[in-house]
Amino acid sequence: MMVLKAVKMRIYPNSEQRDRLMQTFGCARFVWNQMLNMQIERQKNNPEAKFVNAFGMNNLLKRLKEEYPWLKQAESTSLQSANRNLADAFQRFFKGQNKFPHFKSRKYAQSYNSKCVNHNIKVINNHHIKLPKLGVVYFRSGRLPQGKIKNVTVRLTVANQYYITVLTECENQTLAKTGKRVGGDLGLKSLLNLSDGYKEPIHHFEDKYRKKLHHWEKLRSRRYLLAKQAIAWDYHNKVLAPRQLDDFKNYQKARVMVAKYRQKIANQRLDQLQKFTTKLVKQYDIIVLEKLNIKGMLKNHKLARAITNASWSKLVSILQYKCDWYGKKLIQVNPAYTSQICINCGKSNHRLGLDKSEWLDAREWDCPNCGTHLDRDINAAQVILKKGLATQ
Numbered sequence: 001m002m003v004l005k006a007v008k009m010r011i012y013p014n015s016e017q018r019d020r021l022m023q024t025f026g027c028a029r030f031v032w033n034q035m036l037n038m039q040i041e042r043q044k045n046n047p048e049a050k051f052v053n054a055f056g057m058n059n060l061l062k063r064l065k066e067e068y069p070w071l072k073q074a075e076s077t078s079l080q081s082a083n084r085n086l087a088d089a090f091q092r093f094f095k096g097q098n099k100f101p102h103f104k105s106r107k108y109a110q111s112y113n114s115k116c117v118n119h120n121i122k123v124i125n126n127h128h129i130k131l132p133k134l135g136v137v138y139f140r141s142g143r144l145p146q147g148k149i150k151n152v153t154v155r156l157t158v159a160n161q162y163y164i165t166v167l168t169e170c171e172n173q174t175l176a177k178t179g180k181r182v183g184g185d186l187g188l189k190s191l192l193n194l195s196d197g198y199k200e201p202i203h204h205f206e207d208k209y210r211k212k213l214h215h216w217e218k219l220r221s222r223r224y225l226l227a228k229q230a231i232a233w234d235y236h237n238k239v240l241a242p243r244q245l246d247d248f249k250n251y252q253k254a255r256v257m258v259a260k261y262r263q264k265i266a267n268q269r270l271d272q273l274q275k276f277t278t279k280l281v282k283q284y285d286i287i288v289l290e291k292l293n294i295k296g297m298l299k300n301h302k303l304a305r306a307i308t309n310a311s312w313s314k315l316v317s318i319l320q321y322k323c324d325w326y327g328k329k330l331i332q333v334n335p336a337y338t339s340q341i342c343i344n345c346g347k348s349n350h351r352l353g354l355d356k357s358e359w360l361d362a363r364e365w366d367c368p369n370c371g372t373h374l375d376r377d378i379n380a381a382q383v384i385l386k387k388g389l390a391t392q
Helices: 015-045 054-067 069-073 076-094 210-236 249-283 304-310 312-326 356-361 376-390
Strands: 002-012 110-115 122-125 128-131 135-140 148-156 162-171 181-186 190-194 199-201 286-290 329-333 364-366 373-375
Touching: 002 312, 015 054, 015 069, 015 076, 015 110, 015 148, 054 069, 054 076, 076 110, 128 162, 181 376, 190 249, 190 376, 210 249, 249 312, 286 312, 286 376, 304 312, 312 329, 329 376, 373 376
Parallel strands: 181 286, 286 329
Antiparallel strands: 002 135, 002 162, 110 148, 122 128, 128 135, 148 162, 181 190, 190 199, 364 373
16 A cells, blocks of 8 residues: 655755745745635625635636746746645635635745656755755755655745655555554653553653743843834834834844744654654554543643643654554544543542542552552553453
């Protein structure tokens, strides 16, 4: 079976390539905004008019290039991809999955997508890749793309770093069966408590950079206020060319430094998740996890930051696609009362008569029915495993 896999790599374009990238970013953003504005105005003028799909917008793209000839300088498939992405955004909106599409701004992260046509995207060696309209670009990556290249997405982050994501189609590589099964209980003390007794720790990567991040965040806020005051003074004096935020280099430096520290923390957290999930799919054939309402749990402002740092949703999503890749199985079960049921006798302890907050503080307990001494998290993982296996 053929599967799609993506490899993210950081690229280091030269000055000429950076100018070409910014031009393509702008063209793709312009096409998105023009087509979105067309859809909105068309609906206003005729409420009965049908939605223009990606094929129809690609036909309008020819007229748009005639009106704005500079669009022809951009990579052609990137403009078609902008239409396809807009059509997909509308389809998600119609299904109630997303909000209404919004106009794009150059103030935030930029991206565009290019299709692989006639081998215009090609990995040359371990550190060089050929990209459409850019030529050969230097990159760094932990691994190289394998299989047939389908497309590439180029991104500029708020930290002024360039990344590409190469999507490839390759043969599915099923891992050898081990015959092992495991249950997992997501937590805030440990990232994942396994039914075999192992507890994956939560590494608080943000603690290492807390002081430096706080320092640059203060500088960014202070310099932002000073820049806004200077801009307001220019408008008050009716300066012909009033300054913009891009003209204040000290503010831009602080903004980029804050983004770099946050990106570094996110990268380290993702690295832990990738390595841990790979270890799980190699060791176990069946993995059972609890299906938490994470969106609802984030409404608890006392735990919201801890839940966000734990990255439960990211862990489950990575584990899901790796199980699909390597022929393993992921089962999610209802987490209700899993920490209150004794794995030995199957009876509920009814929170031992404690209120909710007191019960959350109890990390170990003795079963009032059979007297077994239990670790709260390991017992919950074992109950989750038992529930998951019962659904097969």
